[in-house]
Amino acid sequence: MREEISAERIMKDLGTGIIGRSVLYLPETGSTNEVARAEARAGAAEGTAVVAGLQTGGKGRLKRTWRTPEGNIALSVILRPPKVHLPQLIMVSSLAVVRAIGEVTGLEARIKWPNDVLIGGKKVCGILIENDLHRGTVNFSVIGIGINISFDPADYPDIYSPATGLEAEAGGGISRVKLIRSLLRNMEKLYLSLGEDDAVYDDWKKSVATLNSRVTVSSEDEVLEGLAEDIGRDGSLMVRTDDGTLHRVFAGDVTLRREN
Numbered sequence: 001m002r003e004e005i006s007a008e009r010i011m012k013d014l015g016t017g018i019i020g021r022s023v024l025y026l027p028e029t030g031s032t033n034e035v036a037r038a039e040a041r042a043g044a045a046e047g048t049a050v051v052a053g054l055q056t057g058g059k060g061r062l063k064r065t066w067r068t069p070e071g072n073i074a075l076s077v078i079l080r081p082p083k084v085h086l087p088q089l090i091m092v093s094s095l096a097v098v099r100a101i102g103e104v105t106g107l108e109a110r111i112k113w114p115n116d117v118l119i120g121g122k123k124v125c126g127i128l129i130e131n132d133l134h135r136g137t138v139n140f141s142v143i144g145i146g147i148n149i150s151f152d153p154a155d156y157p158d159i160y161s162p163a164t165g166l167e168a169e170a171g172g173g174i175s176r177v178k179l180i181r182s183l184l185r186n187m188e189k190l191y192l193s194l195g196e197d198d199a200v201y202d203d204w205k206k207s208v209a210t211l212n213s214r215v216t217v218s219s220e221d222e223v224l225e226g227l228a229e230d231i232g233r234d235g236s237l238m239v240r241t242d243d244g245t246l247h248r249v250f251a252g253d254v255t256l257r258r259e260n
């Protein structure tokens with residue numbers, strides 16, 4: 001029997017001050033990011049989380065599709081950060097996913113720059129951050145996180161890179177409620193420590209699997225091939241092409257292929 005998910009079960013004794021102080025649980029929706037954006041526009045408090053048990057119109061980056069069949073997790077959190085913290089939101093969210101997976105399953109997950117979380121080289125989570133700015137200030141950011149729990153990639157032949165789910169990797173059942181609670185707690189801890197020092201950046205960088213490997217980075221106007229040498233505090237990837245030039249690549253408009 002599938003575990004029951006509810007806002008009450010997610011919020012009970014959660015112990016966070018901001019993230020998850022209000023949770024909206026929808027058994028089924030189009031896209032939690034769309035719901036969260038509407039909630040944010042209507043004035044929802046920072047930290048409000050929208051969780052769905054199934055998405056019918058889940059969004060990836062660059063107008064791609066994200067699959068959330070029943071039994072998986074789609075979650076979006078509304079934040080209202082100062083603009084200087086925007087580049088760190090992907091660090092906060094991807095590292096929080098890595099830590100939550102570690103806590104709940106014991107599995108070691110790694111980050112594929114910019115926005116994927118992998119286990120054993122297979123994608124287990126994708127993150128889509130959407131920012132709403134007005135005249136240089138942030139109205140809100142929506143952090144959308146999709147995690148595969150009970151997911152069989154064979155059902156989706158259109159998924160182009162290797163994918164997996166936590167239950168297949170762990171070899172047993174995973175509590176979605178536990179994972180969501182751990183994720184919200186880890187997000188809060190990391191989010192609140194932004195700006196204090198470089199701890200979030202340093203820890204995130206240690207979890208990025210892309211460094212020191214050869215990569216192909218595709219954007220609309222160019223394809224770069226080279227060595228991923230470093231990652232900046234602004235989240236940009238530094239790629240050294242074979243002619244010796246160092247290129248700084250920003251996440252927004254690129255896809256990345258790791259060459260093995």
Ligand code: BT5
Nearest residue numbers: 031033058059060061064067126127144145146159160163
């Ligand atoms: C992402 O895009 O990986 C961001 C996914 C964000 C999903 C969350 S769920 C909660 C919130 N609400 C939303 O509507 N979205 C967010 P991208 O890097 O563009 O990767 C998309 C590609 O991953 C697709 O084109 C497929 O090839 C592949 N894909 C789709 N569903 C997948 C899945 N469940 N597991 C692994 N790969 C998948």
